[in-house]
Structures are given as structure tokens and as C-alpha cells.
């Protein structure tokens with residue numbers, strides 16, 4: 001019998017409000033709202049919604065890769081193949097968003113890249129809710145799901161909020177680079193938010209700081225240890 005999607009289960013069935021599945025589903029619903037909001041936007045409005053999507057999905061996925069997927073590989077015999085497929089989706093999201101950051105506002109490739117991004121994000125949610133999580137549910141009891149929920153929540157709060165395509169999708173690379181990249185990303189988020197409301201003569205200074213931080217993040221990403229652990233399909 002195929003296990004039921006976590007999309008169709010009650011909070012009680014999923015292990016209670018603090019279960020990792022309930023927390024995951026809440027984020028996935030928020031993502032769905034943002035993807036609808038993104039639809040039909042252009043220019044600065046599109047940028048704004050994309051940044052909110054980035055802030056939601058990158059920390060969400062990074063914490064999955066550091067905390068949840070290692071558990072799946074430990075408890076399911078086919079956990080390696082199952083998680084590798086989702087890691088490839090995450091890798092593609094990292095690459096698409098990195099590329100979007102380099103494309104100008106009226107670049108013709110933009111619309112196509114955004115359409116693909118939306119498609120991969122939706123596929124990723126379906127793979128987790130319909131395949132990966134129901135399988136994990138068969139292997140763990142409710143108490144373990146609540147414990148995992150707390151671990152994932154903590155990891156999510158200290159995970160990067162921007163794309164880092166060259167960092168390993170698996171430990172140890174992601175685990176060691178997660179905290180420094182998170183600090184840099186979250187500082188950039190604050191600087192960028194400040195720039196949006198700053199007087200015109202201050203804004204260029206803020207943009208320069210944000211750019212400098214992006215350069216530092218690039219160095220952290222390329223440290224050999226940050227790249228250790230990747231399997232060939234997600235290695236860059």
C-alpha cells in the first residue's frame with residue numbers, strides 16, 4: 001500500500017503541532033501563496049516577491065539538507081536515492097536564483113528562468129509531501145517527529161537565506177559553512193532592506209556593503225571543506 005501524502009492528513013496524524021511535518025507543510029503553504037503573488041508581477045514588485053521567496057526557501061531547504069535528509073538516509077534503505085533526487089531539485093533552484101541575480105530587468109531569459117523556478121519549487125514540495133515524508137512517517141513515531149521538528153526549526157533559523165550553488169548539499173560541507181553564510185546572508189538582508197528606505201545619497205554606500213558581503217560569501221563557498229560531501233549530480 002502506498003502511504004498517504006502528508007497533504008491529506010490531520011495535524012494529529014502528523015504527530016501534533018510541533019511535528020516536523022506540520023512545520024514543513026506550513027512553509028509549503030506559505031510558498032504556494034508567494035508563488036501565486038509572483039504570478040503576473042514585473043520590475044521592482046517582482047524583485048520584492050522573489051526576495052521573500054528566497055528568504056523562505058533557502059533556509060528551509062538548507063536545514064532539510066543538514067538535519068532531515070541525513071535521518072532519512074539512516075532509517076530508510078533507499079534513503080540515499082530518495083534524498084539525492086530532492087538535492088538535485090535544490091541544486092537547480094540554487095543555480096536558477098544565482099543566474100536570475102545576474103540577469104538585467106529586461107533580459108528576455110528572465111521569464112523563462114522564473115517559470116522553471118516555479119515549476120521546480122512545486123515539484124520539490126510534491127516530492128516531499130507525497131513521497132519522502134510519508135516514507136519517513138512509516139519509520140518514526142510521533143515523539144521522534146516532534147524532536148525532529150524542533151531540530152529542523154533551530155537549523156532553519158541559522159541557515160543561509162540566499163543561493164550558494166557551490167556549497168555541498170550534504171554534510172560535512174553544508175554543516176560547516178552554514179553558520180558563516182547565514183550570518184553574511186542575514187546581514188545582507190538587513191543592509192538591502194535599509195537601502196530600500198535610505199535617502200538617495202546613502203543608498204550607494206549600502207549597495208557597496210551588500211556587494212562586499214556577497215564577495216565574502218563567495219570566498220566561504222569556495223573553501224574546500226564547504227564543498228565536501230556532495231555526490232556527483234549536485235557537485236559544482
Ligand SMILES: [Fe+2]
Pocket residue numbers: 024060064128
Ligand atoms: Fe520542504
